[in-house]
Amino acid sequence: QEAHAAEMERTFIAIKPDGVQRGLIAEIVSRFERKGFKLVAIKLVVPSKDFAQKHYHDLKERPFFDGLCDFLSSGPVLAMVWEGEGVIKYGRKLIGATDPQKSEPGTIRGDLAVVVGRNIIHGSDGPETAKDEINLWFKPEELVSYTSNAEKWVY
Ligand code: RTP
Numbered sequence: 001q002e003a004h005a006a007e008m009e010r011t012f013i014a015i016k017p018d019g020v021q022r023g024l025i026a027e028i029v030s031r032f033e034r035k036g037f038k039l040v041a042i043k044l045v046v047p048s049k050d051f052a053q054k055h056y057h058d059l060k061e062r063p064f065f066d067g068l069c070d071f072l073s074s075g076p077v078l079a080m081v082w083e084g085e086g087v088i089k090y091g092r093k094l095i096g097a098t099d100p101q102k103s104e105p106g107t108i109r110g111d112l113a114v115v116v117g118r119n120i121i122h123g124s125d126g127p128e129t130a131k132d133e134i135n136l137w138f139k140p141e142e143l144v145s146y147t148s149n150a151e152k153w154v155y
Contacts, residue, residue, distance in 0.1 A: 008083045009084065016122060024120060035084075041142050044078050055072065097110075109121065
């Protein structure tokens with residue numbers, strides 16, 4: 001069965017400053033790669049606080065909003081777009097529950113994080129937020145369209 005890139009689902013995944021500083025980039029990228037998802041955009045950026053507030057606008061009423069935005073803008077973030085069938089929902093599964101105390105072993109947060117304020121990674125929680133977050137973090141020309149060799153064996 002042939003899968004066409006144009007129809008493929010995309011999600012926004014970011015390794016937060018704690019994940020980058022702890023040297024977990026390769027470990028995390030490798031989990032998405034090995035699963036069979038395809039990397040279509042990647043860059044290392046230090047977001048401004050204003051940008052962090054835009055990214056987390058849904059949480060602006062929450063008590064931890066200010067600290068969360070300070071934290072996201074405190075250092076380099078690895079911003080990525082991953083593509084594949086079901087990548088939004090399954091990406092969240094790979095990531096694990098928001099609170100690492102509750103994430104299952106085998107998940108990224110379960111294996112690699114301990115507290116909710118330092119849970120190392122972000123992933124879009126649905127198709128609408130995925131679209132919004134990809135547009136916020138990336139210009140259209142930063143999304144690379146290519147056929148990966150693996151694709152014909154994954155699908
Ligand atoms: P994310 O958006 O980062 O993937 O996380 P999520 O959907 O699993 O969780 P969400 O409720 O959207 O919260 C976003 C981020 O806010 C931080 N947080 N801190 N101190 C707290 O009680 C608290 N609760 C959430 C976490 O970094 C969470 O990932």
